[in-house]
Amino acid sequence: MDLAAVGKRSKKENRRLTWLAVKQNKECYFMLFPFMIFFLIFTIIPVVMSVPMGFTDFNMVQLPKFVGLSNFYTLFLSDKIFMTSIRVTLVFAIFTGPISYVLCFVLAWLINELHPKLKTIFTLVFYAPSMANIYTIWQIIFSGDSYGYMNSILLNLGIISSPVQWLTDSSTILGVTIVVQMWISLGAGFLALRAGFQNIDRSQYEAGAIEGIKNRWQELIYITIPSMGPQLMFAAVMQIVSSFTAGTVAQNLVGFPSTDYKAHTIMTHAYDYGWVRYEMGYASAICMVLFVAMYVCNRLISKVLSKYMD
Amino acid sequence: MTEVKRMKASSKQAGKKIGGTVGIFIFLLVLGLFMVLPIYLAIVMSIKPVQELFIFPPKLYAINPTLDNFRDMFSVMSEMWVPFSRYVFNSVFVTVTVTVAQCIVASMAAFVLAKCRFPGNKVINSIIVVSLLYTSNVIYIMQYIVMAKLNMINTYWALILPSIASPMGLFLMRQSMSTMPDAMIEAAKVDGANMFTICWKIVMPNQKPALMTLIIFAFQAAWNIQGGTLVYNESLKTLPTVVQQAAMAGLARAGVAAAAAVFMLVPPIVIFMLAQKNVIETMAHSGIKE
Numbered sequence: 381m382d383l384a385a386v387g388k389r390s391k392k393e394n395r396r397l398t399w400l401a402v403k404q405n406k407e408c409y410f411m412l413f414p415f416m417i418f419f420l421i422f423t424i425i426p427v428v429m430s431v432p433m434g435f436t437d438f439n440m441v442q443l444p445k446f447v448g449l450s451n452f453y454t455l456f457l458s459d460k461i462f463m464t465s466i467r468v469t470l471v472f473a474i475f476t477g478p479i480s481y482v483l484c485f486v487l488a489w490l491i492n493e494l495h496p497k498l499k500t501i502f503t504l505v506f507y508a509p510s511m512a513n514i515y516t517i518w519q520i521i522f523s524g525d526s527y528g529y530m531n532s533i534l535l536n537l538g539i540i541s542s543p544v545q546w547l548t549d550s551s552t553i554l555g556v557t558i559v560v561q562m563w564i565s566l567g568a569g570f571l572a573l574r575a576g577f578q579n580i581d582r583s584q585y586e587a588g589a590i591e592g593i594k595n596r597w598q599e600l601i602y603i604t605i606p607s608m609g610p611q612l613m614f615a616a617v618m619q620i621v622s623s624f625t626a627g628t629v630a631q632n633l634v635g636f637p638s639t640d641y642k643a644h645t646i647m648t649h650a651y652d653y654g655w656v657r658y659e660m661g662y663a664s665a666i667c668m669v670l671f672v673a674m675y676v677c678n679r680l681i682s683k684v685l686s687k688y689m690d
Numbered sequence: 691m692t693e694v695k696r697m698k699a700s701s702k703q704a705g706k707k708i709g710g711t712v713g714i715f716i717f718l719l720v721l722g723l724f725m726v727l728p729i730y731l732a733i734v735m736s737i738k739p740v741q742e743l744f745i746f747p748p749k750l751y752a753i754n755p756t757l758d759n760f761r762d763m764f765s766v767m768s769e770m771w772v773p774f775s776r777y778v779f780n781s782v783f784v785t786v787t788v789t790v791a792q793c794i795v796a797s798m799a800a801f802v803l804a805k806c807r808f809p810g811n812k813v814i815n816s817i818i819v820v821s822l823l824y825t826s827n828v829i830y831i832m833q834y835i836v837m838a839k840l841n842m843i844n845t846y847w848a849l850i851l852p853s854i855a856s857p858m859g860l861f862l863m864r865q866s867m868s869t870m871p872d873a874m875i876e877a878a879k880v881d882g883a884n885m886f887t888i889c890w891k892i893v894m895p896n897q898k899p900a901l902m903t904l905i906i907f908a909f910q911a912a913w914n915i916q917g918g919t920l921v922y923n924e925s926l927k928t929l930p931t932v933v934q935q936a937a938m939a940g941l942a943r944a945g946v947a948a949a950a951a952v953f954m955l956v957p958p959i960v961i962f963m964l965a966q967k968n969v970i971e972t973m974a975h976s977g978i979k980e
Contacts, residue, residue, distance in 0.1 A: 405808035407885040415799035418855035426832035499897040575899035610865035654827040667826040
């Protein structure tokens with residue numbers, strides 16, 4: 381349908397045409413319906429209900445009390461720990477965001493160059509960490525006494541002379557948490573990219589070879605990447621979400637709160653206010669700030685990606 | 691393309707050197723070893739007897755491997771009010787229902803959103819992405835309120851229904867389907883196929899890799915559904931809840947916790963292997979066909 385022509389028509393006419401289009405596509409709506417009904421009840425309604433909470437004082441016992449923007453004033457003007465948490469979140473986001481995103485792509489690509497049997501094994505090897513729930517093991521690896529693997533190796537090699545308190549020393553906490561976070565960050569994005577590689581039509585490569593593509597790099601740049609745009613976008617969104625909302629790893633690994641708030645992310649801060657102090661209104665204000673940051677980041681990335689893909 | 695030319699092209703594989711492939715393999719092998727090391731340690735930890743947990747320096751293998759940790763875990767679980775098989779049934783039932791429903795519902799919606807033009811398409815697409823980005827800690831409270839209004843608390847529905855519409859699954863399928871050529875769908879339309887048929891008979895068979903990925907994601911998420919405050923009846927609880935309780939018990943907590951983690955990790959890995967095998971077989975098949 382020509383959009384410009386529709387714009388010129390009267391509102392009534394416009395509505396009639398839309399209705400016509402709706403009727404023409406009723407099959408589409410039928411197929412969309414099962415998803416949308418569940419999505420509406422269990423995602424949209426709770427989300428819409430949760431948005432106003434940021435402007436209230438809500439302790440889960442009494443009814444929420446409207447307080448205007450006061451939560452946000454407190455957050456930006458007097459909450460020093462929130463400022464710390466922004467800094468920690470940004471450090472986390474840089475490592476588990478862009479670095480891990482590139483890593484996801486490079487690994488997915490390298491795996492794709494191997495024999496099919498090896499593909500499955502390596503995909504599993506790199507994806508398994510995000511399925512495993514083994515903070516206990518990481519706690520033992522980085523245990524503060526000499527029974528910890530890390531300490532015992534470094535002691536044996538003579539690099540350190542006494543055990544390092546990896547999980548409580550304020551100078552190592554952030555580093556250790558980032559290592560573990562990166563370890564599990566080859567998740568949804570990585571697997572989606574693997575699927576993207578598997579979905580590329582082989583005949584494209586054959587055609588490319590005839591047209592003079594000489595090596596892996598050219599194949600990657602001229603054939604593979606241009607046909608992977610949607611998967612790259614999916615991986616980007618997944619990576620934004622997982623890197624900005626990081627927090628559970630730190631909580632499970634270095635405890636809560638961490639020494640000197642060294643691994644205190646925005647999500648941890650929201651958890652603190654929501655589930656420890658029961659100040660739900662303030663906690664939702666924190667989450668809203670985070671959402672705005674993620675949304676802006678997403679817009680920027682989709683702009684960059686769509687420019688590059690065209 | 692003549693047959694000879696094509697054979698030449700595929701045998702040459704765009705000038706790929708065997709040395710490069712070996713290099714890639716070695717690089718991935720080294721990195722891969724680091725990736726599996728913690729999981730390997732978890733397995734070792736789960737078969738170590740108690741006294742071996744405190745040897746210095748810590749060993750990378752178990753000297754006297756034992757299944758005591760697993761036995762401890764299962765004995766705690768069998769002492770609960772409800773027979774262990776009930777938890778297994780709950781988990782399997784919830785996981786299978788959620789995975790199947792999620793795949794069907796998301797595939798249909800994704801097809802429509804990726805390949806049809808209709809009023810509302812763009813809006814829905816952007817709502818999906820925004821909902822992926824939206825995290826809030828009050829959202830669970832709101833979900834609880836909604837479910838309470840629908841009288842779903844403490845029923846299987848509370849475990850199953852909220853997970854059926856997964857915006858992430860839909861987004862994954864939509865992104866993958868959007869690369870499919872429109873010509874294929876147009877041709878089917880001309881032949882008189884309706885949208886439903888086009889989706890299941892033409893589009894989905896071409897979307898094996900994405901669908902298998904969706905199955906892995908869905909299974910993994912559903913297998914870890916805990917219920918939490920949504921079900922309080924013991925006979926409705928799922929494995930993750932019980933395994934977590936068991937992990938807290940026993941003499942060698944670290945050992946039992948590792949056993950619990952290993953036990954819970956097995957089904958997702960099995961599903962992963964089956965799904966990947968399926969993808970590779972389809973790929974090989976379509977290669978011959980082409």
